[in-house]
Amino acid sequence: MNIQQEQHSEQQWLIRVAGRLDHELTPQLNTILNEHIEAGHYHLIVDLSQTTYINSGGLRCLVSAWRKVRENQGNLILCGLNSRLMNTFSMVGFDKVFQIITDCNQLPDNS
Amino acid sequence: MPTKHSLTVPGQYREIRQLCQFVMDGAKEAGLDETALFHVELACDEACTNIIEHGYQGEGKGTITVSWEIVPDAFVITIHDNGRAFDPDEVPPPPEFDDTNTAANIKNLKTGGLGLHFIRSLMDSVHYQFSPNGNTLTLIKKRPSAKGSNTS
Numbered sequence: 001m002n003i004q005q006e007q008h009s010e011q012q013w014l015i016r017v018a019g020r021l022d023h024e025l026t027p028q029l030n031t032i033l034n035e036h037i038e039a040g041h042y043h044l045i046v047d048l049s050q051t052t053y054i055n056s057g058g059l060r061c062l063v064s065a066w067r068k069v070r071e072n073q074g075n076l077i078l079c080g081l082n083s084r085l086m087n088t089f090s091m092v093g094f095d096k097v098f099q100i101i102t103d104c105n106q107l108p109d110n111s
Numbered sequence: 112m113p114t115k116h117s118l119t120v121p122g123q124y125r126e127i128r129q130l131c132q133f134v135m136d137g138a139k140e141a142g143l144d145e146t147a148l149f150h151v152e153l154a155c156d157e158a159c160t161n162i163i164e165h166g167y168q169g170e171g172k173g174t175i176t177v178s179w180e181i182v183p184d185a186f187v188i189t190i191h192d193n194g195r196a197f198d199p200d201e202v203p204p205p206p207e208f209d210d211t212n213t214a215a216n217i218k219n220l221k222t223g224g225l226g227l228h229f230i231r232s233l234m235d236s237v238h239y240q241f242s243p244n245g246n247t248l249t250l251i252k253k254r255p256s257a258k259g260s261n262t263s
Contacts, residue, residue, distance in 0.1 A: 020128075022127070022128065022156065023124035023125065023127060023128075023160070024124075024125070024128075053152075053153075055153060055156045055157060055160070055226075055229075056157055056160070056225035056226040056229060057160065059225060060225065084149055088153070088229075091228070091229060091232050091233075092225055092228055092229070
């Protein structure tokens with residue numbers, strides 16, 4: 001499975017993405033994030049520590065989910081970005097949009 | 112004369128990875144480093160995505176031909192399609208994001224034009240040409256020897 005999900009705390013759901021967030025994987029992630037949001041899960045963490053690549057479509061998918069949870073007083077936190085991904089985020093200023101945690105083992109209990 | 116290598120595929124998202132791998136193989140041959148290879152991959156991905164999304168306005172509407180050649184000072188990629196004419200220079204860069212915690216910012220956060228922004232940021236030079244034969248986007252990445260001080 002390229003995308004795994006588990007309940008991280010009472011309110012938070014953790015979604016792990018492994019592989020390349022491109023045209024093949026992004027639609028799957030989009031579906032999963034939307035399912036969580038429709039279920040009222042507005043506190044999401046996306047673990048990108050096993051993600052090796054992201055393009056603009058992958059970024060749009062994350063921003064779209066971030067926007068929806070923010071509108072419901074929630075948050076979408078990212079963790080574990082490698083330097084290449086971090087570079088991709090910062091090129092378009094998305095490092096300022098998302099709360100990004102370096103180490104996925106040091107996640108907050110509430111977002 | 113440098114040899115030009117070309118690959119033509121149907122304009123479908125699932126073909127993009129193969130197209131960009133083809134370009135990256137050339138970029139490796141040109142001596143680009145890992146970071147530059149990543150730049151070439153992402154720019155190629157975004158350019159081909161834009162062709163399908165905006166040029167052809169959907170999958171399966173035409174072909175995409177990607178070519179690459181190694182010249183003394185650069186790695187040159189050309190991407191050709193027969194879709195709608197599309198001038199990247201007419202697309203403004205995405206806005207800067209400073210204070211994202213305001214409700215207005217959440218609503219106004221624009222995500223269009225990201226692909227072009229990547230292409231412009233990652234390549235040393237970007238040219239666009241439209242003719243009755245279609246659109247040609249030329250992406251140029253300087254080779255390491257061209258950036259160093261000891262070129263002869």
